[in-house]
Amino acid sequence: MIAAAVLLWMIFAIWPDWLVDAIGRKKIFLNALFNGITLGGLYFLVASGFTLIFGLMRNVNLAHGSLYLLGGYIGFFVADMTGYWLLAFPAAFIVVGLLGILMQIFVFQKMEGEDLRQTLVTIGISIVLADLMLWSFGGDFFNISPPQWLSGPLTTFFVTGAKSSGELVYLKYPIVRIVIFVASVVIGLGMWMLLNRTRIGMLIRAGVDDRDMLSATGARIQVVFIGVFAFGAGLAGVAGVVGGTFQSVAPGEDIRFLLASLVVVIVGGMGSIPGAAIGALVIGLAEQLGSVYFPTYAVVLTFLIMVVVLAFRPQGLLGRA
Amino acid sequence: MAVIDESGVSDTEGRKTGWAEQIPVQYWVVAILLLIMPAFASDFTLYQIFGWSFILGMIALSLMFLAGYGGMVSLVQMTIAALAGYMIAIFGDSAITDISQGWPWYVTIPIALIVAMLFGSVVGWLSVRTEGIYTIMITLAIASAFFYFTRQNYVVFNGFSGFNGVLPPNLFGVDWRGSKAFYYLTLFWAVAAYLIVLYLSRAPFGLALQGVRDNPRRMAALGFNVNAHRVAAYAFAAVIAAIGGILLTWQSAQVSPGTAGVGPVIDILIIAVIGGMRHPIGPFIGAFIYVLLKTFSIDVLTSLGLGGERFQLLIGISFLVIVFWSPDGILGLWDKWRQRSDKDPLRDAGESNL
Numbered sequence: 172m173i174a175a176a177v178l179l180w181m182i183f184a185i186w187p188d189w190l191v192d193a194i195g196r197k198k199i200f201l202n203a204l205f206n207g208i209t210l211g212g213l214y215f216l217v218a219s220g221f222t223l224i225f226g227l228m229r230n231v232n233l234a235h236g237s238l239y240l241l242g243g244y245i246g247f248f249v250a251d252m253t254g255y256w257l258l259a260f261p262a263a264f265i266v267v268g269l270l271g272i273l274m275q276i277f278v279f280q281k282m283e284g285e286d287l288r289q290t291l292v293t294i295g296i297s298i299v300l301a302d303l304m305l306w307s308f309g310g311d312f313f314n315i316s317p318p319q320w321l322s323g324p325l326t327t328f329f330v331t332g333a334k335s336s337g338e339l340v341y342l343k344y345p346i347v348r349i350v351i352f353v354a355s356v357v358i359g360l361g362m363w364m365l366l367n368r369t370r371i372g373m374l375i376r377a378g379v380d381d382r383d384m385l386s387a388t389g390a391r392i393q394v395v396f397i398g399v400f401a402f403g404a405g406l407a408g409v410a411g412v413v414g415g416t417f418q419s420v421a422p423g424e425d426i427r428f429l430l431a432s433l434v435v436v437i438v439g440g441m442g443s444i445p446g447a448a449i450g451a452l453v454i455g456l457a458e459q460l461g462s463v464y465f466p467t468y469a470v471v472l473t474f475l476i477m478v479v480v481l482a483f484r485p486q487g488l489l490g491r492a
Numbered sequence: 493m494a495v496i497d498e499s500g501v502s503d504t505e506g507r508k509t510g511w512a513e514q515i516p517v518q519y520w521v522v523a524i525l526l527l528i529m530p531a532f533a534s535d536f537t538l539y540q541i542f543g544w545s546f547i548l549g550m551i552a553l554s555l556m557f558l559a560g561y562g563g564m565v566s567l568v569q570m571t572i573a574a575l576a577g578y579m580i581a582i583f584g585d586s587a588i589t590d591i592s593q594g595w596p597w598y599v600t601i602p603i604a605l606i607v608a609m610l611f612g613s614v615v616g617w618l619s620v621r622t623e624g625i626y627t628i629m630i631t632l633a634i635a636s637a638f639f640y641f642t643r644q645n646y647v648v649f650n651g652f653s654g655f656n657g658v659l660p661p662n663l664f665g666v667d668w669r670g671s672k673a674f675y676y677l678t679l680f681w682a683v684a685a686y687l688i689v690l691y692l693s694r695a696p697f698g699l700a701l702q703g704v705r706d707n708p709r710r711m712a713a714l715g716f717n718v719n720a721h722r723v724a725a726y727a728f729a730a731v732i733a734a735i736g737g738i739l740l741t742w743q744s745a746q747v748s749p750g751t752a753g754v755g756p757v758i759d760i761l762i763i764a765v766i767g768g769m770r771h772p773i774g775p776f777i778g779a780f781i782y783v784l785l786k787t788f789s790i791d792v793l794t795s796l797g798l799g800g801e802r803f804q805l806l807i808g809i810s811f812l813v814i815v816f817w818s819p820d821g822i823l824g825l826w827d828k829w830r831q832r833s834d835k836d837p838l839r840d841a842g843e844s845n846l
């Protein structure tokens with residue numbers, strides 16, 4: 172409670188001089204905080220597909236980062252050729268989702284129940300995909316540029332300080348990041364609704380709990396598997412477009428985001444969507460605040476969080492034991 | 493249990509007839525071939541191909557020990573190896589004289605082994621709290637944390653560039669980086685590691701570990717401390733990986749964050765899987781194939797009409813093929829072939845799946 176109050180005070184109050192002297196200007200803090208939250212939104216998009224697939228199929232899809240990167244490339248080329256940024260999302264979702272369906276039908280169905288072998292296969296697929304993408308798209312950085320109406324900053328109602336004349340200064344923040352964050356929250360809520368309020372969601376939740384029993388009741392579990400895999404993969408593709416707009420699309424990003432989603436689901440709890448949300452927020456904030464306040468060890472901070480969670484709560488913050 | 497009793501009996505019988513006759517003739521051929529190799533092989537073959545295969549084989553052997561006997565697929569073995577290399581560079585001699593302490597080898601090598609063992613035990617202690625595929629995820633995350641940490645820490649690990657000029661001590665007046673000397677050095681340690689793992693797999697500790705792998709709850713009910721066995725396995729595997737890491741550092745004379753990047757970490761897993769995880773010889777076969785592929789991939793790829801830089805594609809596809817058709821690696825293929833040729837077509841017609 173006290174921590175929350177202090178945080179709220181730090182967000183809304185005008186900082187006194189001693190605090191500015193101690194940890195720097197408020198604008199930097201607010202920017203890091205917002206970047207952390209929006210990065211958390213991106214991490215959630217990547218990690219929620221990963222955790223959904225894991226929760227239902229016990230398949231650690233280590234090719235998830237490659238799916239993310241593929242989505243980014245597809246998004247870039249679609250947006251570049253058609254000129255419509257919004258078109259990049261369905262294109263990436265459909266193409267990467269189709270790849271997910273192919274993977275599920277031709278690879279994972281053949282080795283159902285063999286967790287370790289499936290994981291090894293996903294490692295092989297990620298190596299092959301990474302090299303194929305390097306081959307066809309080269310090693311350059313691509314930036315997906317958002318459309319005109321989304322570029323530029325938005326003046327928010329958060330006060331960063333006051334001028335000597337007493338006039339208040341408000342924080343300016345890129346609109347595109349805010350829009351994307353709102354969109355990922357909407358997607359997250361939609362997934363939660365889908366899982367908890369619909370028949371399909373009921374099937375999936377039953378499958379997470381006991382898939383043998385579910386298939387014994389006559390549900391066509393293979394279809395559910397294919398659907399979930401396609402959805403999770405498609406989500407990774409969409410996240411690739413988002414990541415390409417936030418940052419850039421380049422070789423090596425696949426491993427970065429695979430690791431990020433690994434850490435997120437380890438911290439949040441495997442197979443849990445709310446866990447992925449909390450984990451993504453924690454890791455995004457740790458990364459951004461870390462890179463402002465302890466620049467050298469920002470990456471290590473996220474792993475430190477993971478180790479601490481593992482040591483005291485091995486199943487993750489919201490995972491079931 | 494029946495299997496164990498049987499092997500025990502044959503062991504005692506073997507001792508009566510003398511240990512030399514107990515070893516099959518193929519082993520003698522391989523041993524003699526490896527010993528006289530420097531007589532006809534080129535320096536490049538000895539140093540780059542065999543030396544490197546033995547080193548990678550040892551690191552993969554430590555993974556095979558954990559995964560094959562303990563059921564724990566740990567991806568930190570390469571990290572442990574790199575850590576041992578770093579310790580040698582930090583406490584011993586290197587070209588980075590600001591950081592390197594310049595202590596003698598009889599101090600630095602034990603330090604490296606102990607630090608690596610402690611690190612391995614901590615990782616083990618963290619990852620045995622979870623099971624199966626979780627282990628892969630957690631160890632992968634720890635391995636990449638090490639990579640990022642060493643890349644950003646300049647005070648101790650010298651950041652991105654790491655250490656170069658890390659040379660083996662000039663012991664007994666031999667230049668251990670000479671191709672023949674290095675060949676025998678790596679051969680000695682590889683054989684030693686192989687024999688120790690082989691011995692341990694039949695010793696009480698190894699049998700208990702395999703019991704833990706197959707049924708942890710039953711082993712716990714029998715009074716074995718399941719987690720202690722697992723952590724001990726991590727500690728033992730860390731020592732093997734550390735020896736490999738020290739040799740690897742000497743071979744390339746440098747150690748840097750890239751030594752334990754995500755790529756090399758995965759490569760060790762690939763080596764162990766390609767070779768086969770059921771017998772300690774597997775990792776060495778896998779390492780040999782990997783080194784051959786890596787060294788000659790340019791020739792292979794250009795002959796296929798592809799660019800020479802598509803090595804990752806080649807290794808990825810061969811890994812996929814192996815995992816798909818023979819989960820036990822090359823050793824599994826060998827077993828299958830043996831079974832097929834041993835089979836009596838009349839009697840065993842219906843049992844092709846065995």
